[in-house]
Amino acid sequence: MTDNSKKYILTAVAWPYSNNHLHLGHLAGAYLPADIFSRYHRMKGNHVLMVSGSDSHGTPVTVRAEEEGVTPKDIFERYHNSFLQTFDSLGIEFDLFTSTDTSNHADVTQDFFLRLKDEGVLYEAEQTLLFDPDVKRFLPDRYVEGTCPLCDSPNARGDQCDDCGSTLDALELIEPRSKLSDSTPIRKESMHWFLKLSAFSEKLTDWLQTKSGWKPQVRNLSLGMIGAELPDRSITRDLTWGIPVPIEGYDEKRIYVWFEAVIGYLSASIEWAASPANIENDSRSWKKWWMDSEAETYYFVGKDNIPFHAIIWPAMLLGYGGLNLPTNVPANQYLLMSGTKASKSRGTAIWAPDALEHLNPDALRYALTASMPETSDSDFTWQEFVRRNNDELVARWGNLVNRVLQITNRNFNGKIPERPANFSHESSQLIELSEQAFDRCGQAYEKVELRNGLQQAMEVATATNRYLEDRAPWSALKDETHGFAHAGETLFTALQVISNLAILLTPVLPFSSNQVLRLLGQSGTATAHGWEPAPIFPSTNLPQPTPLFEKLDQDEIEQLFDSTQDSSS
Ligand SMILES: [Zn+2]
The missing domain is CATH 1.10.730.10 (Isoleucyl-tRNA Synthetase; Domain 1)
Structure with missing residues (x-):
């Protein structure tokens, strides 16, 4: 018997790049809010499916591997295990936390790619890219850094500026420099596949207009980006680590990490449905969260991921057809570390494994929730x-x-x-x-x-x-x-x-x-x-009480974390 009053709720949580440990900013930004939301709905008796996984591909992983002289797979596996430990210690309960390094994910991604191609929303074109003349390699995404053309931040990367949240084309960077040799890149042509984002402007605008319950900053940022005309996005890269492009002549290229990572929400749901964790024992049951129009889908991400979840992924879903668009993208702003943004790629972070080694997980959950950056940046x-x-x-x-x-x-x-x-x-x-x-x-x-x-x-x-x-x-x-x-x-x-x-x-x-x-x-x-008052029973024997939490000393805590701050970076 299924209870029709119970909702199907997909909690889709940002896929962390497996190139470093998680820090408190990630926990407050996406993982903890997703867990609180899902726990509440499970207690209400709703059917929650909470999925995510390690992003094993992309230049953040390959850049780190090259820096350390190991394989991208070594890097991915090290941090994937770190994520699992962090979630376990902090009580973040996924139904499935997988990775993009599975054959299922590759299959679902390639199927998605070919379907979009058949639907006419992908096209092939020559692209001008930055190329490092010293090491003779193209410089996709994070292999190039420079100054943001929009906010003048000196730390912008070829794919995105973390400081203003804009997605970028590497060609727009002011004074670009190669991460591989520090040389100034030259421009060179290469064939690639593109997502015809421009074709979705009107549909996306109409859809976003209906989302009056969204956080204003998420909706306004998205509508603003569409209003300024959406450029088509290339969805393949000159790399050899990643999911192969299912097209002849693309052996030396891979599907762009962002294109495949968002497909991960779907592939993880499919993987979960086929796994023993699905007590319904029906590998098609993922469809209840993805195809039933009554189902609700929530994407828990940080503000730097808003464009991918409120514009690009919805456009891909519209192009694919038959799959639910996001019900909400309750993206959080940043948790700052005393005025400095905690970035996984660039220092001043408090690492989750350190924090959880020393602190009561509920004390950490409490403090991060009480000052969660829901509507504006907050300072930790x-x-x-x-x-x-x-x-x-x-x-x-x-x-x-x-x-x-x-x-x-x-x-x-x-x-x-x-x-x-x-x-x-x-x-x-x-x-x-x-x-x-x-x-x-x-x-x-x-x-x-x-x-x-x-x-x-x-x-x-x-x-x-x-x-x-x-x-x-x-x-x-x-x-x-x-x-x-x-x-x-x-x-x-x-x-x-x-x-x-x-x-x-x-x-x-x-x-x-x-x-x-x-x-x-x-x-x-x-x-x-369940989510209802819990009656007590007179005459029940009470065990000897033990304190729930400990009082902490600020000096001791600061000393503890001053000395461990950089140990995991
Ligand atoms: Zn910027």
Whole structure:
């Protein structure tokens, strides 16, 4: 039996270039928001398929391999394993995290290429490219650097300027220089295949106009780029690492990494459907997420990827036909490191493996969510991280849980108190507040306003602390005639709200939420419980409470990360 009220939701997450470890900017930009969003929808009972994989191709990988004197495959495998460890430590739960280095992906990509060619949206033409006369090689994408013609950043690359987010043609770079020899490139002709993007301007504009719920910066950037006339894009490169072009005479060329990486969302879904992880045991079930018009697809990417997901990939999907366009591309802005953008390719990053070696994963998830760059760039500092950990996570949530459990343990024989026959106004009001938070918090998560969702939950924690101060069960217990019943009601109420809060916080804090449920004497995970209030049961034995989080010292944390900052780069 399928429940028709349950939605099919594809969570498509940016494919990281496997040329370095992930850093905190990646986690806050794409992976953590995708995981929070997916956890929420899984708890709602929706059918979530969350896929991504390592981008094993492209010049970021080959440039690094040449720098180290190893093969591109060595580089790709090293960082693919690093990504898997990071996701495991941080609790990022993919249904499938694969790579572009699979025969399935090559097949799906070549099929896509040939279909677009048959549909008449690809054409072959001679292209003028930059060529290094010293080493006698063409310089695709990242093999050339120079000054951005749009924002004057000196760090623009042949494919893109990270500083202003524009996609570039290497020929537009001011004062280009070769990454291979540092020489000034010359121009040379080469035959390539092009995607006729210009043919999609009108359709894309009409489609984007309907997306009034998108983040304004994503929609406006995309509409602006289309309005300025879309140039056709070459989708093959003079490289030998990558997916072969399924056309005769192209042995020395490969399909452009961006063209094939976005196809990865589709090929990963197909790979997942054919794998044992698909309990439906039906290799065609990927179609429910890609072909059913009721299904929803969300692309979690950083702002530098907006053009590829809001323009180029939709154009490819329109050209292919029969596949769903993005429901939303809730791209995040950048997480800056004290004013410097953290770039995987260029330093000043805090590497995910270092961070997760030293920090509680939920503490990191909390801080990154609370200052997630959803609508504008935000700055990550250790000072702010420690403040959020100590003043918010520990003081407002961790201590609340610990305090209520300690008092209950000491005064109620380590059991959840009896449910009061009558609740006072303030007690029933607090329980109601926590129950209503499921709607408010859920709506925020559905709109991918994750900071807001977290804030809605934390406000319930604040209200519970205030309630405890007002009711002061520790004082009430000193009154031997009425105190016990009064304190019993207070603690029962607080424990009930804590149980609800554990569920509300699960998308952001999955590890500690499970711990809270265990401390309340419940079995099963918060995720399995589903998105609804979690009743507590009187007389349940409570285990000895253990603190959820630790207070941190800013100096210690800064010292720790000053010394490890560069160890993995
Ligand atoms: Zn720029």
